Amino acid sequence: MKMLRVPLLMIGLLLCSQGYAETAQQSKMTTCNADATAKALKGDERKAFMSNCLKTTPQERMKTCNATATEQALKGDARKAFMSECLKKK
Incomplete structure (x- = not known):
């Protein structure tokens, strides 16, 4: 049981550090x-x-929206709907 503490702690730290990354x-x-x-x-x-x-230029917006959709593993109609909404935002 003690051997699981360190790997779990490291995973927790990695997940927490993701929230502090500069956008x-x-x-x-x-x-x-x-x-x-x-x-x-x-x-x-x-x-x-x-x-x-x-x-932001349209190209930058497309790149960001596409990366987010890929990150969320969106496919088909869900991806189309997400991209449509994302690209409308300014």
């Missing part, structure tokens, strides 16, 4: 924020820059 959106926000700071943008100019920088 693509968070990474993009960090990059855009650093760029805006480097350019010394302030006020409305900064807001406009951040807005443009954070917009």
Whole structure:
């Protein structure tokens, strides 16, 4: 019984660390924020820059939605419905 503790603990730690991984959106926000700071943008100019920088292109959205659908092992009609909803989000 004691021999199962360590492997189970390691699996638990791996699963917990998945929740703390930086998402693509968070990474993009960090990059855009650093760029805006480097350019010394302030006020409305900064807001406009951040807005443009954070917009996702249709290709990026398709890639993200496709990866999520694959991760969830969706097939057939379920995948089509998921992709449709996912691609509508902005």
